[in-house]
Ligand SMILES: Cc1ncc(C[n+]2csc(CCOP(=O)(O)OP(=O)(O)O)c2C)c(N)n1
């Protein structure tokens with residue numbers, strides 16, 4: 295018996311402009327293709343950085359970030375490629391960072407887990423689980439003090455809700471009615487530990503309902519559902535209605551880090567991975583768009599070609615960029 | 630079992646670990662855990678992933694099957710709370726071992742470690758202690774970067790009430806872990822991932838190594854290198870090179886930083902008159918600073934040259950391999966420091 299359900303896209307989507315529908319597709323495609331390219335080239339050992347791929351989780355980054363403007367803030371974690379790309383981070387600079395180049399978004403100092411692009415509201419990321427959550431809350435505090443109508447989004451995994459700092463942050467955000475959305479990407483694992491070994495029940499959002507924050511859950515592989523849920527939360531936050539919590543149930547198709555599937559490690563089965571691969575958020579959404587004639591196959595092809603080129607360019611840029619100079623090793627400790 | 634029995638041995642056998650059966654570093658640690666689990670019901674192991682198929686660098690793989698899921702269990706990522714939980718269990722009679730794959734995550738638990746575990750015995754006039762082992766393994770390389778490679782011995786060394794153990798050989802890793810479990814106080818063990826490449830002679834059965842007893846890893850007469858953790862490997866390699874240049878370096882492995890084997894270090898400096906401290910951590914305010922100061926205070930008269938520290942740059946670890954190479958110190962830096970100090974020897978002679 296299958297443990298997964300098919301993705302059920304809403305039949306009524308008239309409220310979402312067609313432009314947005316195709317942008318959602320484009321954003322996911324971008325994330326997927328960058329990740330696949332990393333997956334493909336990682337074995338060359340030229341990206342000397344531990345990569346945590348988000349293949350299978352593309353819909354969350356895309357669905358949430360397409361509700362944001364360039365001025366809004368996003369804080370992410372060790373699995374942050376998708377959030378960075380969906381928020382409009384410079385893909386070339388991200389790939390260059392993976393290749394440890396001076397042109398990387400963190401000038402080769404940070405690597406895959408420390409992405410930044412301040413020009414689009416990506417103020418940094420933490421690879422300490424839960425570490426970015428209070429920081430995102432602080433950015434929301436700044437917005438609330440400055441009344442600049444910006445919204446902050448904090449992305450984190452299911453293991454992050456095991457850290458006390460999450461509850462402390464949300465308490466404060468509620469207290470101050472801060473414009474922040476806490477997005478929990480529940481991919482059912484923390485490294486090799488399944489959720490059931492770490493938490494007493496698996497509907498994370500219910501726990502947060504209990505502490506008074508409006509809490510939602512969405513199928514994290516259904517980009518429309520994520521988009522709609524995030525829209526409601528973000529609209530309320532922007533209007534001064536305070537924080538929300540969204541749990542997106544999903545699955546990472548790759549191993550915790552690197553390019554395996556995890557089956558070889560032995561903590562999950564081939565069948566489980568295969569079932570979730572069928573729920574690929576990108577492929578399913580593409581079929582949906584085609585079936586509903588929202589995109590033609592020609593348009594899909596053009597978008598794919600376009601993104602392929604973009605990805606090629608980014609890798610080309612990264613691989614031909616200069617390395618940092620060892621004499622500059624102590625630069626940037628202070629501003 | 631009576632742990633104190635394994636602890637009382639005052640005589641140190643300096644040839645220990647030089648013959649007999651060989652084990653990998655990980656296997657040596659595993660054996661210590663198994664012996665403790667077998668011989669003492671109070672011992673239990675907790676930590677992120679200790680019962681997963683990879684088992685904490687393979688140290689703990691399948692221990693939960695053998696000793697039960699109640700005694701070897703995975704933890705939620707709640708480092709501070711679970712350190713407190715471990716402290717509470719220790720107060721109530723258990724002997725917890727809390728394992729982390731990186732010391733960086735201990736920073737989340739600093740409140741429980743520093744404000745609580747380290748103070749409990751003193752704060753309550755010795756009425757009750759915290760027999761707790763916190764184990765973590767320093768990462769290095771492959772762009773591990775700023776938050777997954779920190780060597781925090783300097784921070785822990787600063788805190789009264791903690792023991793701080795940094796083994797370098799499979800023999801020591803096993804023996805010191807047993808001593809740590811047997812001890813009635815909070816012990817921080819910081820391993821180094823690169824030491825796991827080694828294997829070495831490890832006796833079977835329970836044995837312990839007293840805290841505060843270092844070993845001379847290489848005898849020499851010209852200069853003393855006190856090397857911490859993985860730096861012992863680098864220092865021994867440096868000593869080999871130095872020998873070709875006619876410099877005879879003595880390499881000391883303190884094994885525990887707190888307590889520190891001051892006598893061993895001072896005796897060596899008395900003989901050589903020169904000291905280099907090679908540390909895996911940052912230079913400023915680090916373990917090397919403490920050791921250097923100790924010698925300056927207690928062995929100033931022995932010194933024929935200023936003390937030198939070989940330590941990481943005072944910056945977060947960069948991701949780029951080129952910058953990493955600059956950030957980390959090793960054999961070449963130790964050699965350079967030694968030759969710089971010994972050049973002073975000829976200078977002094979002439980003057
Ligand atoms: C405080 C802390 N503890 C442990 C780790 C080691 N670690 C890195 S990623 C990770 C798993 C996190 O799982 P989750 O939050 O569900 O995110 P996912 O990797 O599944 O996206 C762990 C345990 C860490 N980085 N930080």
Ligand SMILES: [Mg+2]
Nearest residue numbers: 451452481483
């Ligand atoms: Mg997870």
